[in-house]
Amino acid sequence: MQKFEPLFDFFSDNSNILIHKSNADVCVNKTSYSGDGEVRLKLLPKASIYLYGYFHDVPVKDALESFMGQANISSFSINGQEIEDFKLSSGGDANSQEYNLKWCPKSKPINGIGNETTQISYLVFHLVNFVDFSGARKSIDQNGSSSHAIEHMDLVCDERNVEIKSIPSTRESFKTRKEKGGYRLTHIGQIKKNDKTLFIGKDANDCLNVLRFFLSFAKGGWC
Numbered sequence: 001m002q003k004f005e006p007l008f009d010f011f012s013d014n015s016n017i018l019i020h021k022s023n024a025d026v027c028v029n030k031t032s033y034s035g036d037g038e039v040r041l042k043l044l045p046k047a048s049i050y051l052y053g054y055f056h057d058v059p060v061k062d063a064l065e066s067f068m069g070q071a072n073i074s075s076f077s078i079n080g081q082e083i084e085d086f087k088l089s090s091g092g093d094a095n096s097q098e099y100n101l102k103w104c105p106k107s108k109p110i111n112g113i114g115n116e117t118t119q120i121s122y123l124v125f126h127l128v129n130f131v132d133f134s135g136a137r138k139s140i141d142q143n144g145s146s147s148h149a150i151e152h153m154d155l156v157c158d159e160r161n162v163e164i165k166s167i168p169s170t171r172e173s174f175k176t177r178k179e180k181g182g183y184r185l186t187h188i189g190q191i192k193k194n195d196k197t198l199f200i201g202k203d204a205n206d207c208l209n210v211l212r213f214f215l216s217f218a219k220g221g222w223c
Helices: 060-067 170-180 201-219
Strands: 016-028 031-042 048-055 073-078 085-093 098-105 123-128 137-143 146-157 160-166 185-193
Touching: 016 048, 016 060, 048 073, 060 085, 060 098, 073 098, 123 201, 146 201, 160 201, 170 185, 185 201
Parallel strands: none
Antiparallel strands: 016 031, 016 073, 031 048, 048 098, 085 098, 123 185, 137 146, 146 160, 160 185
């Protein structure tokens, strides 16, 4: 049986998780600049996706106008895909021609890699602050001298099998959330087709939307 784990580092800094790094482009006052981009999941004060761009060789005039909110920023893209909608904040050093910005997408989910026709063999998703359930089956995660009981939940979504499981840190996450509040990764899930054939991005997105409503109902709040 294939073992699946969290795809991102939720543990070094559990309030600011790097999801993706790639090239970024921004259009300021009708001039395009290229630089480095990041997609991050921030869990405080609430779970949300933000995008960041870091640019060099931006003329002083464009950088200063951007800092003061006077520049016309008509587009921002990461990995060649334009992301709507607006700038939250900006900074940098105009004298060094360095400019960076924090971008808030208009809607989520965001297609960061691939599209509706991308061929997929399996999909891993992450659940933050889900419910502490007892699964129909259990396994043991052995890590050195320590072991953790892992709870498994198996669902069927059309022609797909959906497995949701706890992780070794789930119990500690629930304890920390109860004592301090905030948001923690509590479970991960995996989607596969019953016959193990490939499926496309559109089907994956449709399945995730169904799961979003179902798991939110199970939790009693948006999940």
